[in-house]
Amino acid sequence: MSLRKLKVSVTVGGEATNPSPNNESENKAKRQTVVLGNGSEVVFIPRFVSFDQAWTWFDYLHTHIPWTRPTIRVFGRSCLQPRDTCYVASPGLPQLVYSGYQPHAYSWDDHPPLKQILEAVHKALPGSSFNSLILNRYKGGHDHVGWHSDDEKLYGSTPEIASLSLGCEREFFLKKKPSKTCQESRDDQEPKSKRLKRNHADQHSFTLKHGSLLVMRGYTQRDWMHSVPKRTKVEATRINLTFRWVLQDPGAMS
Ligand SMILES: O=C(O)CCC(=O)C(=O)O
Ligand SMILES: [Fe+2]
Numbered sequence: 001m002s003l004r005k006l007k008v009s010v011t012v013g014g015e016a017t018n019p020s021p022n023n024e025s026e027n028k029a030k031r032q033t034v035v036l037g038n039g040s041e042v043v044f045i046p047r048f049v050s051f052d053q054a055w056t057w058f059d060y061l062h063t064h065i066p067w068t069r070p071t072i073r074v075f076g077r078s079c080l081q082p083r084d085t086c087y088v089a090s091p092g093l094p095q096l097v098y099s100g101y102q103p104h105a106y107s108w109d110d111h112p113p114l115k116q117i118l119e120a121v122h123k124a125l126p127g128s129s130f131n132s133l134i135l136n137r138y139k140g141g142h143d144h145v146g147w148h149s150d151d152e153k154l155y156g157s158t159p160e161i162a163s164l165s166l167g168c169e170r171e172f173f174l175k176k177k178p179s180k181t182c183q184e185s186r187d188d189q190e191p192k193s194k195r196l197k198r199n200h201a202d203q204h205s206f207t208l209k210h211g212s213l214l215v216m217r218g219y220t221q222r223d224w225m226h227s228v229p230k231r232t233k234v235e236a237t238r239i240n241l242t243f244r245w246v247l248q249d250p251g252a253m254s
Helices: 051-064 112-124 183-189 192-201
Strands: 011-017 028-037 040-045 071-074 077-080 084-089 132-139 145-148 161-167 170-176 203-208 212-218 224-228 237-244
Touching: 040 203, 051 112, 051 132, 051 161, 051 237, 112 161, 112 237, 203 212
Parallel strands: none
Antiparallel strands: 011 028, 028 040, 040 212, 071 077, 084 132, 132 237, 145 224, 161 212, 161 237, 170 203, 170 224
C-alpha cells in the first residue's frame, strides 16, 4: 500500500536527560510527544544516546548476539522472517509465541551490555519497567517488518514498548486500524477535504536515526499498526532493540 510521508505534528515535552553513560554533560536531548488520540501516544527521543556510544553498542550486538532468522507462519504460510532476531527475558516469565514461533529466551547475564542499555532506557523513562527484549537486525533494505501490532496478551492491554535504533537509519510508519463503525458510509457523507484531513491524522512516520529511542504507549497496540518498510536501495545494517514488560500471569488480565 502507498503511504504518504507526513510531517509529524509534535509537541515538545521539555528536555529529557540523555542517558549516555559517557557523556552526562551533553545531556539535553529533546523529546517529542505525538498524541495519537484515545489514550495512545508516541514519544520520540532523536538523540537518546551519543553517536559514539550507539556505535559501541552496535558493534557489540552485531558480533555477540546469537542472531537467528526463524521460519514463521504468516496467513497460514511458512516463510523466513525478513530480519534476524533474538529474544532476551528475565527468568520465570511466560513463553513468548508469535506467528507460530517460540523463541529461546536468553538471559540478560549472557550479554552484560544489554543490562547497561536497559538501565539507560529505564533512566530516560521514569516509571517504566521492562523485563524482556526483542532484538532485530536488518541486514540491508530488503529486511523489514510488515504491518503489525504488538498486542499479544502477555504484554497486557496498554503496554509501553521502548525501541532503540542503532546503525542505518530507517523509516517507521504508524497507521490507525480501521474503526469498527462502518467506514464506507461515513466516507460518503463527508466532504473530500475533511476526509483527507482525517486520513492524515491516521498516519505518522518517523525517521529512526542512529541512537534514537521511540516509545509507544497507552492503547497504541490496540488501535494502531506499525511497520519498518523495505528500502531496497539501502545496503547498511540496522539493529533495533524493543524493550517490553511481560506480565507474570496474563490470564489474570482478562
Ligand atoms: O525495528 C523496529 O523499529 C520495529 C520492530 C518491531 O516492530 C517489533 O519488533 O515488533
Ligand atoms: Fe512491533
